[in-house]
Every structure is written in C-alpha cells, then in structure tokens.
Amino acid sequence: MELSATFLLMGIPGLQSSYLWLAISLSAMYTISLLGNSFIMAIICMNSTLQEPMYCFLYVLAAVDIMASSVVPKMVSIFCSGDSSISFNACFTQLYFFHSTTAIETGLLLAMAFDRYVAICKPLHYNRILTSQVILKMCVTTVFRAVISMTPLIWMLSHLPFCGSTVVLHSYCEHMAVAKLACADPMPSSFYSLICSSIIAGSDVAFITASYVLILRAVFGLSSKNAQWKALGTCSCHVAVMALFYLPGVASIYVAWLGQDTVPLHTQVLLADLYLIIPPTLNPIIYGIRTKKIRERIWTLLMCLFFDHSNQGS
Structure with missing residues (x-):
C-alpha cells in the first residue's frame, strides 16, 4: 500500500440530486452540535455548582460528541464541491476515531x-459511592475499553491489500464500505467488528436496562407523587438520549450486514450518516431543556450577554 494513495468517497450513491439540501441540513446540524456541546462544556466548567458526577459525565459526553461529528465537514465538502479524495492514512484515522x-x-x-x-x-450513599476517584476510573476504563477493542480492528483492516477500486461507496470511511474494497478476504475484520460491537453495545444495553428497571421500582415505591414525577422527568431525558444513540446505531450495523441485498445502498448510507450526526445534535438540546440546573445557567448567561450588549449600546 502506497502512503500517497487515496480513497475516493462516493457520498450517497443515488441521491446526487439532493446533495445541496443534504449539505445545508448537515451544516445546520453540525453547527448546532458544535455550538450546543461547546456551550454545555463551558457552562459546566464555569459553574462550581455543576461539579456533580452527572455533569462530569455530561461534560465528557459533549466532548466525545464534538469528536464524533468532526467528520461532517468532509461530508459537506463532498456534497458541495465534490472534493471526495481522502488519503489512506486519513481514512483509517477517521475510521478509528469514529468507531472509538x-x-x-x-x-x-x-x-x-x-x-x-x-x-x-x-x-444517602451517593457521595460515598461516586467519588471523584471513582468517576475518573469509570471514564478512563471507558476510553481504555474503546482503544483496546478498536485497535485490532483498524490493524486488521489497514493491513489488507487494496489493489483494485478505491471508490468508497459511502460519505465517510465506514468500516464495511472500506473493507469491501480489499483484494483479500475482509471477513475476519468484518466479523470482528460485528462481534465486538454486539458485545460492547449488548452488554451496556443490558446493564442500562437493569439499572432503569431498578430505578422504576424505586420511583413507583415513593409515597409522593411529586417525587415520582420529578424522578421520572430526570430519567426521561437520559432514556431519550440512549434511544437516539442505540436505535439508529443497531439499525445501521445490522442493515449493513443483513440487508445488503434488500435495503437500497443510499438508504444504508443515509442511515449511517444520520446515526453519525443526530445524537451529537440532539444531546445538548435534550440536556439543555430537560436538566434544570443547566437550563437555569443557560438562561442566566444569555440574559447577561443580552443586557450587557444592550447597556453598551445605550
């Protein structure tokens, strides 16, 4: 494999006539994602009252969302200018960071x-269980698990020979789309990707489901209706974020594997594209609206900015 060689990203095959609208939509969602997640991170950093574990996790989630959506500008350039070339190294780097x-x-x-x-x-045991050391260990373990699981995948894929077509039938360097271009059998890396994704997502979903079953049992055991509604309201935004992440993700993975001959290619690519950008776009909106403390800080900050500019103008 020559380091100077490049892949050509196809975009969304069959939807070339809609590229302008796709570029506008993706640009709008990327702007909302970038500004929204940056806003969330800034508010959490600037307020000492938002140093609870939930806000620490939300801060990291916002940072991850910014990194995950960083491939969107390249997608927009494909739709706008037709600039579809990407080097092998850049492609595998993009693939690694997206999956990680x-x-x-x-x-x-x-x-x-x-x-x-x-x-x-x-x-009563909240502060004793979720200490700053425990939070740090959870975050480090999460990152370490991603690196350990994704590194073999990228190693296997990058060591395949690419001696034929270099046209990737996708908007970004998605694993299955790149693996299909290899001159050797890509099944080991593809099978590893499916098994690894299924184990990681499956085990996490199982533990999340168990957590919320226990939460619901505790909530409906509360004597106060107000306390029940407050707890359910707090959890509802978390469940919404999880649904936005897991449902399109699972659909994208298994459609790519099981629906290759029955689902149109442009539908598969569009589903993967939406999975890439929708969660980072909606996460800050959901948390900003549904989380009272963040909503109050956002309102205070906007009021300060508005009145400061008004006073300066007068």
Missing part, C-alpha cells in the same frame, strides 16, 4: 445510567 468515540459514548451512557441508579435508589 462510538464505543466511548456507549460506555458513558452506561456510567450515566449507573449515576441515576445510585442517585435514586441509594441517595
């Missing part, structure tokens, strides 16, 4: 579910 951030995000969602379990089911 996906693995990190599922671990963070599990950590956030555990945080809610402790807060609702064991409130």
